Amino acid sequence: MTARIHEFLRHRREEGPCVVIDLEVVRDNYTAFARSMPDTRVFYAVKANPDPAILSLLASLGSCFDTASVAEVEMALAAGAEPDRISFGNTIKKERDIARAFERGVRLFAVDCTAEVEKIARAAPGAQVFCRILCDGAGAEWPLSRKFGCAPEMATDVLDHAHRLGLEAYGVSFHVGSQQRNVEAWDQALASASAIFRDCQERGFTLSMVNLGGGFPARYLKPIPGVESYGEAILRGLVKHFGNQLPETIIEPGRGLVGDAGIIEAEVVLISKKSDDDDVRWVYLDIGKFGGLAETMEEAIRYPIRTPRDGSAMAPCVLAGPTCDSADVLYEKTPYLLPISLEIGDRVLIEGTGAYTTTYATVAFNGFPPLRSYVI
Secondary structure, X not given: OOHHHHHHXXXXXXXXXXXXXXXXXXXXXXXXXXXXXXXXXXXXXHHHOOOHHHHHHHHHHOOEEEXXXXXXXXXXXXXXXXXXXXXXXXXXXXHHHHHHHHHOOOOEEEEOOHHHHHHHHHHOOOOEEEEEEOOOOOOEEEOOOXXXXXXXXXHHHXXXXXXXXXXXXXXXXXXXXXXXXXXXXXXXXXXXXXXXXXXXXXXXXXXXXXXXXXXOOOOXXXXXXXXXXXXXXXXXXXXXXXXXXXXEEEEOOOHHHHHHHXXXXXXXXXXXXXXXXXXXXXXXXXXXXXXXXXXXXHHOOOOOXXXXXXXXXXXXXXEEOOOOOOOOEEEEEEEEEEEXXXXXXXXXXXXXXXXXXXXXXXXXXXXXXXXXXXXX
């Protein structure tokens, strides 16, 4: 809770949950990345929070942007980013969307198979492409599935195909899993990337860039290393696997840039028990999975929650949202400790909610409006 957010909420009078983002925290986080990895370009993952004020600030600071759709490309351009500061990082793109991005000046595209390469060759001739490889994501609190990326041994063929079709085979990318607290998680993926660089060199073309992806964590309940620790570990891995021929590098932080810049204010709607003998209370908030807290799925992300009654006796409870959907339960497998004195109508603060909340909120499920967002 920053003093600026505290002052804003003290004067807020509207009903319903809201998230408040402090741009000064975003600025500080960007500066930390830039200082800790001075030779690496920052491509903010727009999907984490595309608020125009956040994008404009980052554009003014010199950030580049990782986009997942033509709409996000347009958002980055509207915020002041030149097209050469934008990457179309989604490996699943309609050919007409590739063409639209190319028309808007975007020249950097992600691929993970030859079919995607062929679409780009037709719709964006001469563009740069980087091939995403699979990564196990061990150590991440929000591991990524096999939806994106190909086996490392397949990547050389994909990039070779791009080269033969007149595209610039630019590099390799990977993602070590979101909320990655292990600073050494990049090492094995860098080993795979260096092998792909050598294989491509043997086939007669040279790669230039390694996209280190995201994964940089926000502060939730567990301690996390500082950004400088990630920078030092990644540099060690680069030197270990690439020697004196270090590639260009980019990173795609989303959560790590905006996650701890935001706080959600919510209200306790109901407190109940399921039986007279039940020791565990159910605490229902006016926000749940469908209101922006989708990352509580499988209880992967456990947000810090502050109440006006902190400091009094605590007891475990099940925490749930307000909708008529049985999936709208936030924490049940591992009950959440909250004050016994908590009452209906109390306001609670859910910290670390600047990323993947507004964009995950439904438009009007059960008639509830989307999560309100304020940027200060």
